[in-house]
Amino acid sequence: MAEFSIDRFVDRYAGRTAGMSASEVRALFAVASRPDVVSLAGGMPYVEALPGRALLDVAAQVMRDDRTTALQYGGGQGHLALRERLVMLMAEEGVTADPDDVVVTTGAQQALDLLGKIFIDPGDTVAVEAPSYVGALSAFAAYEPRFLTLETDDDGMIVEQLEYAIVRGERPTFVYTVPNFGNPAGVTMSRDRREHLVALCREAGIPIVEDNPYGLLRFDGDPLPALRSLDPQNVIYLGTVSKTFSPGVRVGWVLADPSVVQRIVLAKEAADLCGSNLTMLITERWFSDDERWRGTLAQLVTTYRARRDAMLSAIEEQFPATATWTRPRGGFYVWVSLPDGFDTTAMLAAAVERRVAYVPGTAFYPDGRGRERMRLAFCYPTEDRIVEGIGRLGALLHDEEQLYRSLGGA
Amino acid sequence: MAEFSIDRFVDRYAGRTAGMSASEVRALFAVASRPDVVSLAGGMPYVEALPGRALLDVAAQVMRDDRTTALQYGGGQGHLALRERLVMLMAEEGVTADPDDVVVTTGAQQALDLLGKIFIDPGDTVAVEAPSYVGALSAFAAYEPRFLTLETDDDGMIVEQLEYAIVRGERPTFVYTVPNFGNPAGVTMSRDRREHLVALCREAGIPIVEDNPYGLLRFDGDPLPALRSLDPQNVIYLGTVSKTFSPGVRVGWVLADPSVVQRIVLAKEAADLCGSNLTMLITERWFSDDERWRGTLAQLVTTYRARRDAMLSAIEEQFPATATWTRPRGGFYVWVSLPDGFDTTAMLAAAVERRVAYVPGTAFYPDGRGRERMRLAFCYPTEDRIVEGIGRLGALLHDEEQLYRSLGGA
Numbered sequence: 131m132a133e134f135s136i137d138r139f140v141d142r143y144a145g146r147t148a149g150m151s152a153s154e155v156r157a158l159f160a161v162a163s164r165p166d167v168v169s170l171a172g173g174m175p176y177v178e179a180l181p182g183r184a185l186l187d188v189a190a191q192v193m194r195d196d197r198t199t200a201l202q203y204g205g206g207q208g209h210l211a212l213r214e215r216l217v218m219l220m221a222e223e224g225v226t227a228d229p230d231d232v233v234v235t236t237g238a239q240q241a242l243d244l245l246g247k248i249f250i251d252p253g254d255t256v257a258v259e260a261p262s263y264v265g266a267l268s269a270f271a272a273y274e275p276r277f278l279t280l281e282t283d284d285d286g287m288i289v290e291q292l293e294y295a296i297v298r299g300e301r302p303t304f305v306y307t308v309p310n311f312g313n314p315a316g317v318t319m320s321r322d323r324r325e326h327l328v329a330l331c332r333e334a335g336i337p338i339v340e341d342n343p344y345g346l347l348r349f350d351g352d353p354l355p356a357l358r359s360l361d362p363q364n365v366i367y368l369g370t371v372s373k374t375f376s377p378g379v380r381v382g383w384v385l386a387d388p389s390v391v392q393r394i395v396l397a398k399e400a401a402d403l404c405g406s407n408l409t410m411l412i413t414e415r416w417f418s419d420d421e422r423w424r425g426t427l428a429q430l431v432t433t434y435r436a437r438r439d440a441m442l443s444a445i446e447e448q449f450p451a452t453a454t455w456t457r458p459r460g461g462f463y464v465w466v467s468l469p470d471g472f473d474t475t476a477m478l479a480a481a482v483e484r485r486v487a488y489v490p491g492t493a494f495y496p497d498g499r500g501r502e503r504m505r506l507a508f509c510y511p512t513e514d515r516i517v518e519g520i521g522r523l524g525a526l527l528h529d530e531e532q533l534y535r536s537l538g539g540a
Numbered sequence: 541m542a543e544f545s546i547d548r549f550v551d552r553y554a555g556r557t558a559g560m561s562a563s564e565v566r567a568l569f570a571v572a573s574r575p576d577v578v579s580l581a582g583g584m585p586y587v588e589a590l591p592g593r594a595l596l597d598v599a600a601q602v603m604r605d606d607r608t609t610a611l612q613y614g615g616g617q618g619h620l621a622l623r624e625r626l627v628m629l630m631a632e633e634g635v636t637a638d639p640d641d642v643v644v645t646t647g648a649q650q651a652l653d654l655l656g657k658i659f660i661d662p663g664d665t666v667a668v669e670a671p672s673y674v675g676a677l678s679a680f681a682a683y684e685p686r687f688l689t690l691e692t693d694d695d696g697m698i699v700e701q702l703e704y705a706i707v708r709g710e711r712p713t714f715v716y717t718v719p720n721f722g723n724p725a726g727v728t729m730s731r732d733r734r735e736h737l738v739a740l741c742r743e744a745g746i747p748i749v750e751d752n753p754y755g756l757l758r759f760d761g762d763p764l765p766a767l768r769s770l771d772p773q774n775v776i777y778l779g780t781v782s783k784t785f786s787p788g789v790r791v792g793w794v795l796a797d798p799s800v801v802q803r804i805v806l807a808k809e810a811a812d813l814c815g816s817n818l819t820m821l822i823t824e825r826w827f828s829d830d831e832r833w834r835g836t837l838a839q840l841v842t843t844y845r846a847r848r849d850a851m852l853s854a855i856e857e858q859f860p861a862t863a864t865w866t867r868p869r870g871g872f873y874v875w876v877s878l879p880d881g882f883d884t885t886a887m888l889a890a891a892v893e894r895r896v897a898y899v900p901g902t903a904f905y906p907d908g909r910g911r912e913r914m915r916l917a918f919c920y921p922t923e924d925r926i927v928e929g930i931g932r933l934g935a936l937l938h939d940e941e942q943l944y945r946s947l948g949g950a
Contacts, residue, residue: 137799138773139747142713144661144683150806177611185607189599197595201587201788236646236812243811247682251554268810272657273554303552337549363548378611380816389547396560400678401653401811402646406790409816 149271162487168519170441170506171487173313173462175373179429184422192411200408206399207391208234208383209407212414216369216383219417223345224359225367227385233394234405238343238370238382241394242269244401245339245366245384248393249303250275257295257302259287261465261494261503263313263341266306277496278302284456286312286319289326296334304337304366309357311344311461314494314505318459321354328360341368344461346427349435351459358385366390373462374427375416379409434462440513441506441520448524450531462509468527471534472502477526486522559681572897578929580851580916581897583723583872585783589839594832602821610818616809617801618644618793619817622824626779626793629827633755634769635777637795643804644815648753648780648792651804652679654811655749655776655794658803659713660685667705667712667746669697671875671904671913673723676716676751687906688712694866696722696729699736706744714747714776719767721754721871724904724915728869731764738770751778754871756837759845761869768795776800783872784837785826789819844872850923851916851930858934860941872919878937881944882912887936896932 162169192200199209207213213229220227235241242265250256250273258267260279267277278300280291287307295302305327309319319327331338340357358367370382384394398404417423441464445455455466468474474490481487491503506523508516572579602610609619617623623639630637645651652675660666660683668677670689677687688710690701697717705712715737719729729737741748750767768777780792794804808814827833851874855865865876878884884900891897901913916933918926 138745138797139659139800142659142747143803144657144659144664146661147658147803147807150658150803150810172613174613177608180607180611182603182607185611186600186603189603190596193592193596193599197590197592198587199788201590201595201786203582203584203782203787236815240812247554248557248560249549249552249554251556254554265810265813268806272807272810335548337552372613376611376818377613378609378816378818380812380814387548390549393553393557393560396678397557397682400560400675400682402650402790403675404790405646406788406816406819408786408788408822409818412818 146272146274149274159487162482167482167485167487168511168515168522169487170508170511170516170519170523171489172510173507174510175377176430176433176510177376177378179433180376180426188412188415191415192408196411200411202407204404204407204410206395206404208232208405209410209414212381212410213383215414215417219374220367220369220385223342223353223356225356225385226359226362231385231388231391233384233391233398234410235382235384235398236380236402236405237372237377238341238368239265239269240398240401241368241382241384242266242341243272244394244397245304246270246273247397247401248390254303255300257292257305258496259307259312261314261491261500262306262496263308264493266341267494267496270306271496275303279495279497282312282315282317284317286317286323287327289323289330292327293330296330301334302336304339305331306339306341307357308341308343310342310354311347311458311463313343313461314463314489315465316456316458316461316463317465318354324354324357324360328357328365332361332364338365339368340365343370343373346374347431347434347462348460349431349438363387371413371417374430375413375423379413380406381409381413434509437508437511437513437516438464440516441508444517444520445524448520450524450527452531453527462507464506464508466504466506468502468504470502472530474501474504477530481523481526484522484526486519486526488523556682556684559684560678569897572892577892577895577897578921578925578932579897580918580921580926580929580933581899582920583917584920585787586840586843586920587786587788589843590786590836598822598825601825602818606821610821612817614814614817614820616805616814618642618815619820619824622791622820623793625824625827629784630777630779630795633752633763633766635766635795636769636772641795641798641801643794643801643808644820645792645794645808646790646812646815647782647787648751648778649675649679650808650811651778651792651794652676652751653682654804654807655714656680656683657807657811658800664713665710667702667715668906669717669722671724671901671910672716672906673718673751674903677904677906680716681906685713689905689907692722692725692727694727695733696727697733697737699733699740702737703740706740711744712746714749715741716749716751717767718751718753720752720764721757721868721873723753723871724873724899725875726866726868726871726873727875728764734764734767734770738767738775742771742774748775749778750775753780753783756784757841757844757872758870759841759848773797781823781827784840785823785833789823790816791819791823844919847918847921847923847926848874850926851918854927854930855934858930860934860937862941863937872917874916874918876914876916878912878914880912882940884911884914887940891933891936894932894936896929896936898933
């Protein structure tokens with residue numbers, strides 16, 4: 131944090147802050163929010179699709195009917211009526227749950243932080259996919275674990291790698307995975323691997339943390355069973371309404387055994403006392419109208435599918451032949467791999483100069499890898515903008531490749 | 541946590557969870573929420589005083605005018621327009637601030653957690669008042685500090701104790717204080733002590749964390765200068781709208797130097813990505829109408845003053861002569877001290893049996909003290925209920941005293 135040379139507290143901070151740094155990438159993103167830049171960087175849902183009239187009604191109903199509850203402190207576990215709705219939402223994905231086993235959190239992100247807090251001692255091993263959700267890596271990193279990275283391919287986590295690690299004597303505190311349309315890779319864990327992972331972890335006594343923000347955003351193909359449905363005892367399950375409804379209400383949740391739930395509630399109370407009853411009641415009300423929430427979700431899926439299609443065909447057309455990329459069947463992201471020699475972090479400034487932004491691959495690895503990779507989000511920009519942005523990015527990649535060749539690269 | 545004998549993850553939890561326990565007191569509070577029990581326990585603001593029509597308007601305006609912002613992710617630092625309003629609120633208490641130096645948090649509680657996260661290494665010393673806000677103790681405890689306790693009297697923290705500790709070689713990571721109408725003691729730090737504390741800490745290079753949830757709820761007497769106004773460089777200042785508006789919006793904040801702000805924002809993003817734009821915009825809108833928020837605040841102050849008066853005269857009338865108590869000039873709480881031999885934790889079950897509840901004193905000390913003390917909240921029950929509750933509690937105290945005497949106590 132060299133940018134603040136005069137920091138009177140410099141010798142006061144905790145050791146864990148050493149891992150918290152504001153990168154140059156962050157500074158570039160500030161530039162990338164200019165309207166002329168096509169941002170393929172942020173994972174912002176397309177909330178413009180939410181019906182204004184219905185939302186006005188929902189907010190008005192809550193303020194009229196439940197005002198004093200909405201405006202008061204609530205319990206650390208979250209409003210019961212909402213937990214009942216979340217149980218219903220989980221049932222959509224084949225997960226059976228009791229509202230007593232659910233804790234409402236500030237987005238699923240807070241569930242990651244609280245799980246880190248109750249499970250990770252400094253030096254403990256946490257097993258994560260490579261690449262993995264950057265927010266999970268930061269949440270866990272605050273508790274100073276060692277990361278064991280498990281490679282992924284088009285079928286998600288390569289579970290054999292965990293098996294070998296266990297044989298080698300590793301016993302991670304937990305395994306973290308986003309099995310459906312993962313962030314950033316956009317890949318989905320196959321059924322065989324799900325069954326293998328669940329059996330392996332049950333046998334080894336290693337809890338699984340299953341993070342499922344995108345499960346209901348499937349564009350094609352059949353749903354695969356949630357890990358939690360395969361082993362309710364050993365899997366801690368995280369969900370969120372950020373992608374099916376709105377991230378602005380900050381409603382996520384964790385489903386776990388009573389002993390874990392009790393610790394999560396205590397950790398949550400120490401972290402922020404309780405969530406917002408107001409946004410919990412608005413969320414509960416939103417999902418109380420079956421036609422409304424299903425209609426909105428169907429519209430979102432249609433929108434995102436069209437955007438994915440636009441992105442994939444533009445990439446096919448515009449990117450150099452040496453690039454490879456994933457073909458997600460849902461979610462928000464395409465993951466692009468470039469030949470050795472590319473450095474997507476170094477290239478970002480040039481991309482922003484050409485009015486397109488992405489997230490460099492290194493963000494998604496705890497070990498500095500990913501320089502030749504990038505995450506492209508298709509969730510927010512319109513199809514036209516996506517095609518425009520991919521065009522700009524493709525041109526840059528061709529130029530970079532040519533430059534690299536002219537310098538004598540492979 | 542003996543109540544869960546079968547916990548498959550029992551050997552997996554982090555060391556810090558050893559300090560997180562669900563006490564029997566918690567179980568009793570569940571019983572105490574029955575409507576026939578007068579609860580003098582909880583610090584719930586009287587949100588019933590908030591005008592329904594105005595709140596409906598505010599929510600409707602946000603959903604109409606700023607819907608897509610309200611429903612989208614926001615930045616980790618919090619919505620700028622709200623930060624500008626909070627700067628205005630701080631000016632009410634003589635604190636000058638720049639919106640860039642403010643981070644919006646999930647209530648001030650989250651600010652406590654994030655400060656713990658960025659400042660406390662295991663074994664570090666944190667100086668706190670005795671008694672101290674229980675939520676601060678739990679937030680900090682998660683980062684495993686050693687607590688240095690500083691006694692209080694009717695003029696707040698006895699600053700000389702900190703001075704002696706520094707002479708002895710102590711150098712706390714920070715000093716935490718609630719200088720105005722503190723929770724639980726209800727006492728206010730005198731002007732002399734404020735000046736002494738600020739000079740002492742500046743000299744010793746020890747940051748002060750000033751937590752000021754109740755400052756605007758003054759019933760009588762003149763305001764005293766905020767510590768932050770006495771030393772803007774060395775004081776980290778926390779505020780909240782939970783007491784002047786609503787805890788349901790979960791809006792608190794921290795004001796600090798840019799280097800601390802940067803670390804808080806990174807820690808906040810790792811903890812929950814961002815706060816709720818929806819509740820931030822509602823809060824901003826609420827405080828945009830000067831007449832509205834000042835009118836509501838004035839009404840709250842009038843209500844709480846009358847309730848304090850009712851509680852103090854009922855205590856005077858009903859409690860045994862051996863009891864002493866504080867006389868708060870604002871805030872929510874009266875702090876009662878009973879003779880040695882009383883055990884307010886043990887007595888709580890009998891109190892709930894007699895349909896009155898309080899918070900036992902031990903909750904407010906990190907070192908097991910406070911058995912003969914209790915916190916009584918006058919913020920939520922009506923005057924009649926307060927008188928009723930204090931009557932029941934007084935009768936119990938007389939009975940306990942008699943029993944104690946008959947058993948040969950002092």
